[in-house]
Amino acid sequence: MLRIGVLTGGGDCPGLNAVIRSVVRTASAHYGSEVVGFRDGWRGLLEDRTTPLDIAAVDGLLTRGGTTLGSARVAPERISNELPQMKDVLATHGIDVLIPIGGEGTLTAAHLLSQAGVPVVGIPKTIDNDIDETDLTFGFDTAVSIATEMIDRLHTTAESHQRVLLVEVMGRHAGWIALHAGLASGAHLTLVPEEPFDIEDVCRLVSERFARGDSHVIGVVAEGATPRPGTMDLRDGGVDEYGHRRFTGVAQQLGAELERRTGKEVRTTVLGHVQRGGTPTSFDRVLATRFGLHATIAAHKGDHGQMVALRGTEIELVPLEKAVARLKTVTPSRLAETAAFTG
Numbered sequence: 001m002l003r004i005g006v007l008t009g010g011g012d013c014p015g016l017n018a019v020i021r022s023v024v025r026t027a028s029a030h031y032g033s034e035v036v037g038f039r040d041g042w043r044g045l046l047e048d049r050t051t052p053l054d055i056a057a058v059d060g061l062l063t064r065g066g067t068t069l070g071s072a073r074v075a076p077e078r079i080s081n082e083l084p085q086m087k088d089v090l091a092t093h094g095i096d097v098l099i100p101i102g103g104e105g106t107l108t109a110a111h112l113l114s115q116a117g118v119p120v121v122g123i124p125k126t127i128d129n130d131i132d133e134t135d136l137t138f139g140f141d142t143a144v145s146i147a148t149e150m151i152d153r154l155h156t157t158a159e160s161h162q163r164v165l166l167v168e169v170m171g172r173h174a175g176w177i178a179l180h181a182g183l184a185s186g187a188h189l190t191l192v193p194e195e196p197f198d199i200e201d202v203c204r205l206v207s208e209r210f211a212r213g214d215s216h217v218i219g220v221v222a223e224g225a226t227p228r229p230g231t232m233d234l235r236d237g238g239v240d241e242y243g244h245r246r247f248t249g250v251a252q253q254l255g256a257e258l259e260r261r262t263g264k265e266v267r268t269t270v271l272g273h274v275q276r277g278g279t280p281t282s283f284d285r286v287l288a289t290r291f292g293l294h295a296t297i298a299a300h301k302g303d304h305g306q307m308v309a310l311r312g313t314e315i316e317l318v319p320l321e322k323a324v325a326r327l328k329t330v331t332p333s334r335l336a337e338t339a340a341f342t343g
């Protein structure tokens with residue numbers, strides 16, 4: 001029997017509640033272990049804010065979006081500076097193993113704690129699908145489904161008005177949502193952070209489509225898409241808490257430039273947080289449940305310093321150190337596949 005700590009860090013995503021439920025059910029029903037939830041991610045651990053989690057507390061969570069524990073973004077530097085405080089709080093609650101559920105920032109923090117001697121098993125989550133060493137993260141399928149449905153709707157209104165419709169989807173460092181939603185919805189153009197775009201190529205594509213009699217253009221733009229250096233200026237959005245540079249309103253700025261250069265009517269839709277809200281798809285419920293199950297088994301077996309990962313059809317363990325070494329970005333072969341459907 002163990003006392004397990006759980007927290008959800010970073011931006012929320014559909015499936016977090018399903019993981020919490022899975023950890024609690026597995027720990028309680030199969031091992032007779034206890035689970036303590038830390039509120040609002042690492043902040044709850046730093047500030048000693050907890051909530052007991054038993055089977056009754058997770059009833060009905062499988063289908064609910066968001067996270068019942070709350071979430072917050074905390075910079076990894078704060079984690080490294082406050083490791084002793086965190087270890088004290090964990091000791092106060094008699095926590096044997098911590099299961100942090102999160103993306104790049106949360107898993108990096110989990111790795112730091114693990115290096116400091118805390119038994120940790122990480123669970124990857126993010127709608128962006130940019131965590132390395134796992135084929136997929138939960139939340140991604142839901143975000144792609146939402147984006148696809150929205151883009152399907154934009155096709156008809158774009159056709160009616162012979163317009164260019166640009167849709168900005170999430171994805172700061174990786175274009176997985178743009179790539180999948182673009183392919184699934186038959187977009188004519190997809191721009192991702194991994195391949196800087198040339199405004200002249202975009203204008204040419206738009207003009208050629210209208211010249212050959214096509215009724216409209218749908219372009220999917222990842223929020224992290226950037227122009228080739230020296231081809232178009234983007235408003236600087238500063239640096240985020242992880243030290244990554246941000247740009248703001250890429251699709252809007254691209255739309256204005258496109259309209260100016262081609263004379264075509266352009267409208268822009270920014271999907272934003274609607275991609276992260278609401279109930280998870282059945283795929284994400286299943287993946288989240290399997291991740292929670294295997295992380296809890298690993299916690300009890302003493303397989304610490306690991307992250308659960310989907311490899312093919314199986315859930316495996318990979319060292320946290322390897323998982324956080326780099327982000328998983330869109331590969332050239334996936335870009336080539338998408339290029340086959342551009343224009």
Ligand code: F6P
Pocket residue numbers: 011103126127128170171172223276
């Ligand atoms: O990391 C997930 C994500 O949804 C990104 O796609 C997006 O850039 C970011 O979070 C938005 O963060 P916030 O909710 O803090 O604005």
